[in-house]
Amino acid sequence: MPDDPTPLPPDAAAAGKEAFDIHEVFRRLRAACARLPKAAMFQLRDEGYDTPYEQLVASLISARTLDETTIPVCHRLFARARTPAAIAALDEGELISLLRGATFPEPKARDILALSRTILERHGGTVPDTTEELTAFRGVGPKVAALTLAVGFNKPAICVDVHVHRITNRWGYVSGSTPERTMAALAGKLPQEYWIEINERLVPFGKHVCTGLRPKCPACPLLSMCRQVGVGRA
Numbered sequence: 001m002p003d004d005p006t007p008l009p010p011d012a013a014a015a016g017k018e019a020f021d022i023h024e025v026f027r028r029l030r031a032a033c034a035r036l037p038k039a040a041m042f043q044l045r046d047e048g049y050d051t052p053y054e055q056l057v058a059s060l061i062s063a064r065t066l067d068e069t070t071i072p073v074c075h076r077l078f079a080r081a082r083t084p085a086a087i088a089a090l091d092e093g094e095l096i097s098l099l100r101g102a103t104f105p106e107p108k109a110r111d112i113l114a115l116s117r118t119i120l121e122r123h124g125g126t127v128p129d130t131t132e133e134l135t136a137f138r139g140v141g142p143k144v145a146a147l148t149l150a151v152g153f154n155k156p157a158i159c160v161d162v163h164v165h166r167i168t169n170r171w172g173y174v175s176g177s178t179p180e181r182t183m184a185a186l187a188g189k190l191p192q193e194y195w196i197e198i199n200e201r202l203v204p205f206g207k208h209v210c211t212g213l214r215p216k217c218p219a220c221p222l223l224s225m226c227r228q229v230g231v232g233r234a
Contacts, residue, residue, distance in 0.1 A: 017224065017225060017226075017227065018224045018225045019225070020171065020172070020173060020225045020226075020227075021225065022173070022190065022191065022194070023191075024225070025171075025222060025225065026194055026197065026201065028221040028222055029201040029202075029205060029221075029222075030201065031221065032205060032209065032221050033200075033201050033204050033205055036204035036205070036207075036208050037067070037204055037207075038200075038204060039199065039200055039203035039204060040062055040067035040070045040071050040074075041055060041058060041059060041062065041147050041151045041199075042151065042200045043067075043071060044058050044071065044074055045151050049074065049078055049082075050151070050152065051082075051127075051152065052127040052129070052148060052152035052153050053082075053083065053119070053127050053152075054074075054078065054082060054152070055147065055148050055152030056115070056127055056134070056140070056144070056148040056152060057074075057087070057112055058070065058074045059143075059144040059147040059148055059151075060108060060111060060115075060139055060140060060144050061073055061074060061077075061102050061108060061112075062102075062147075063108075063139075063141075063143070063144060064103045064104070065101075065102045065103045067203070069101050069102060070102065072101070073098075073100075073101050073102045076098055077095075077098045077099065080094075080098060083125075084116040084117075084119045084120050084125055084127075085116075085120060085125065087112060087113070087116045088113060088116040088120060090113070092109055092110065092113060095109040095112065095113060096109040099112075107139070108139065111137070111138050111139030111140075112139075114137070115137040115138070115139070115140070118137065127148070127152070129149065129153050129155065131145045131146070131149065131157075134148055142180070142183070143159055143160070143161060143179075146158060146159035146160075146183075146199075147159045147199070150195070150196040150199070151196070154196070156192050156195040156196065157195060157196065158183055158186050158187055158190065158195045158198060158199075159198075159199040160179045160180075160182050160183040160186065160199075161179070161199065161203065162179070162206070162212075163202045163203050163205070163206025163207070163210075164179075164182070164186075164198055164199055164202045164203075164206075165178075165179040165182045166206060166210070166212060167202050167205065167206055167210045168182060168186060168198075168202075169182060169229060169230075170210065170215075170226065170227075170228065170229050170230060170231065171222070171226050171227060171229070172226070172227030172229050173189070174186055174189060175229075186198070210222075215231060
């Protein structure tokens with residue numbers, strides 16, 4: 001599948017779709033998401049768990065874990081320890097217990113302890129702020145690194161999860177066969193002012209409106225612009 005934006009399909013043109021205006025898209029997304037539960041990292045940020053270290057740890061915990069589980073697990077952990085030094089001082093068994101409910105608590109506990117110690121020993125207690133340095137930590141992939149940079153450091157970074165991948169391709173805004181290719185396509189097209197916000201908006205929007213199966217197209221505020229790529233097809 002090509003990674004460049006695709007032109008408007010003939011059937012969409014016949015349906016009288018509006019021109020796709022990304023600025024209007026985000027205006028409508030903000031209104032639609034105002035009544036929806038926030039994505040986990042952004043809720044934690046707004047609750048005050050906004051340091052790069054807290055966001056790195058929380059993002060790692062969130063991998064393959066529902067937001068509804070991630071948030072209370074992070075609350076429990078951060079009530080006990082919130083800094084590299086405090087978490088590095090925990091016994092591995094206690095940390096595993098604190099992570100119960102998240103997927104893979106044992107390996108995540110080992111990874112969190114290891115990165116906490118590395119941050120203390122090699123980075124002077126400060127979380128590094130580059131993708132290369134973050135992904136050098138065991139357990140930290142591109143998605144976790146992007147969330148840490150975006151939410152923890154407020155640096156332009158596009159986090160492409162399943163929702164961002166599905167929705168931006170469904171819009172017809174990009175055409176990427178994998179999240180990595182979608183991320184590259186978005187980096188070449190999406191205005192940088194929306195790089196952080198796209199994950200903040202599309203996670204709740206993808207859970208409640210533009211769902212993977214049976215998307216709620218008739219109720220979608222973006223229907224007039226969305227190309228609905230793949231919707232209704234086998």
